[in-house]
Amino acid sequence: MIHGDEADVAAELEQRYRELALARLRAAPSEEPDEDANGNRFCLDCGESIPADRVTAVHAVRCVTCATRRERLARQRAPG
Known part of the structure; x- marks a missing residue:
């Protein structure tokens, strides 16, 4: 309590x-992240570099722009 x-x-x-x-x-x-030999991660959708802070915080495989776009599309497609 x-x-x-x-x-x-x-x-x-x-x-x-x-x-x-x-x-x-x-x-x-x-999804399997796209990383180079140095551990730099790249967005699975657009290929842009993902900041290390974002990767650490949410294990991101997409940049903020692409992740936001996917979330918006998922909400639009969701029944409700």
Whole structure:
């Protein structure tokens, strides 16, 4: 059980949801990254270099632009 005032409870819940979301992303089957011999990673869609911070944070295989485009298309195609 979470204790504290409403702001503390909200912050704790937000942190838990964020950690769960990141865990799901890390556990999900991923596509094989396109990396060079130095460990630099490149977007599977456009071939642009992916910043190391993004790779570390979300194990990215796509640049922000291409990932955003794919997410937008997936939302448009989703039933609902």
